[in-house]
Amino acid sequence: MDELVHLAVADGLATITLDSPHNRNALSAQLRRELRDHLNSAIADDAVRVIVLAHTGTVFCAGMDLKESRSAGSEKQGVNEFPAILEQLWTSPKPVVAKVAGPARAGGVGMIAACDIAVAAEGATFAFSEVRIGVVPALISVTVLPRLNGRQAHELFLTGETFDARRAAEIGLLNSAVAADELDAAVQRYADMLALGAPNALAATKEMLIGHRPSKMSEAFAQMLELSAKHFASEEGQEGMRAFTEKRKPAWVPKDLR
Numbered sequence: 001m002d003e004l005v006h007l008a009v010a011d012g013l014a015t016i017t018l019d020s021p022h023n024r025n026a027l028s029a030q031l032r033r034e035l036r037d038h039l040n041s042a043i044a045d046d047a048v049r050v051i052v053l054a055h056t057g058t059v060f061c062a063g064m065d066l067k068e069s070r071s072a073g074s075e076k077q078g079v080n081e082f083p084a085i086l087e088q089l090w091t092s093p094k095p096v097v098a099k100v101a102g103p104a105r106a107g108g109v110g111m112i113a114a115c116d117i118a119v120a121a122e123g124a125t126f127a128f129s130e131v132r133i134g135v136v137p138a139l140i141s142v143t144v145l146p147r148l149n150g151r152q153a154h155e156l157f158l159t160g161e162t163f164d165a166r167r168a169a170e171i172g173l174l175n176s177a178v179a180a181d182e183l184d185a186a187v188q189r190y191a192d193m194l195a196l197g198a199p200n201a202l203a204a205t206k207e208m209l210i211g212h213r214p215s216k217m218s219e220a221f222a223q224m225l226e227l228s229a230k231h232f233a234s235e236e237g238q239e240g241m242r243a244f245t246e247k248r249k250p251a252w253v254p255k256d257l258r
Contacts, residue, residue: 005034007041012049012254013191014042014094021057026065027107032081039088049199049254050191051092053115054099060124061108066133082107086143089114090210093203095194099187100124100165101180110140113147113173116206117190120165121180126173127162147172198236198252 004020016038018025025031042051055061064082089096089111098112100120105127112118112126128144130137137144137157145153152171156163165177178186194202208227214220231237236252243250249258 001030003034004028004031005038007038009042009045009048011256012047012195013052014045014048014050015052015054016042018053018055018061019057021059023065023067024059024062025055025057025108026062026068027082028065028068029081031065032085036081036085036088039085039092043088043092043094048094050194051094051096052099052187052191053089053096053111055101058102059108060098060100060102060104061111062103063106063108063129082110083139083142086110086114086139090143091207093206094199095197095202095206097187097190097194099183100174101183105129106137107140109173110137110143113140114143117194118174119176119178119183119186119190120168120174121183122165122177123180124165124168124177125162126165126168127160128157129160131158132160144173192257195254195257196249198240198250200234200236201231201240204231 004018006015006017006019008015008017016035018031018035020026020028020031039051042048095117096115098115098118098120100112100118101124102121103125104112106129109126109128112120128137128140141157148156148171155161165174168174169177175190176186197205204227208224214223236250239252240250
């Protein structure tokens with residue numbers, strides 16, 4: 001059976017590519033399984049600093065494989081597997097960048113929202129199409145709703161309307177929408193900037209961004225003071241400050257970016 005998801009690692013960048021264009025990169029059981037495996041491998045690889053989620057074909061991801069789902073039990077419809085994929089993307093200690101060259105629907109939009117940074121070609125389109133086939137965008141709401149304001153979420157979830165990349169950027173689903181011929185460079189720019197950050201500091205910052213904050217301000221400050229002091233005293237923190245005073249790049253910066 002041919003692989004539907006590929007992993008390539010070079011110069012600290014892990015590129016995970018959805019490669020099932022025959023069904024518009026739909027989330028079939030095989031694709032879900034391979035995507036989870038490759039995400040695990042990239043996260044566990046100390047040589048990997050940044051992960052890029054990309055695709056072949058004209059469509060980023062059409063959501064669940066509905067043909068497969070109609071003939072399968074709930075366990076095989078991704079009800080249990082897909083949340084794990086979204087959580088992998090959302091909680092990965094290594095930054096994840098979505099590279100979107102074509103349309104995304106339903107679960108595909110959920111994956112884009114789960115990534116830390118998302119860049120799309122201006123020709124890409126998006127839709128929460130679930131209500132139009134009689135289902136609810138429940139699972140993806142966990143990653144999508146934190147990106148959108150309430151009015152936009154109500155409108156787009158309830159109408160199922162298709163919207164373009166420029167609007168997706170305006171409402172917070174994307175970081176930027178660029179011309180198709182600028183997509184590679186835009187993604188590389190983000191990857192290079194992320195690689196300048198210290199690995200442990202990036203992981204801790206990401207955990208801080210998605211973590212729960214105490215309701216009392218005094219407790220929040222105490223929690224953040226502890227986090228700050230820990231990383232100031234860490235090996236990374238000390239190296240970063242030495243590098244700053246010595247006017248050089250820290251040791252963790254890839255050689256091609258020094």
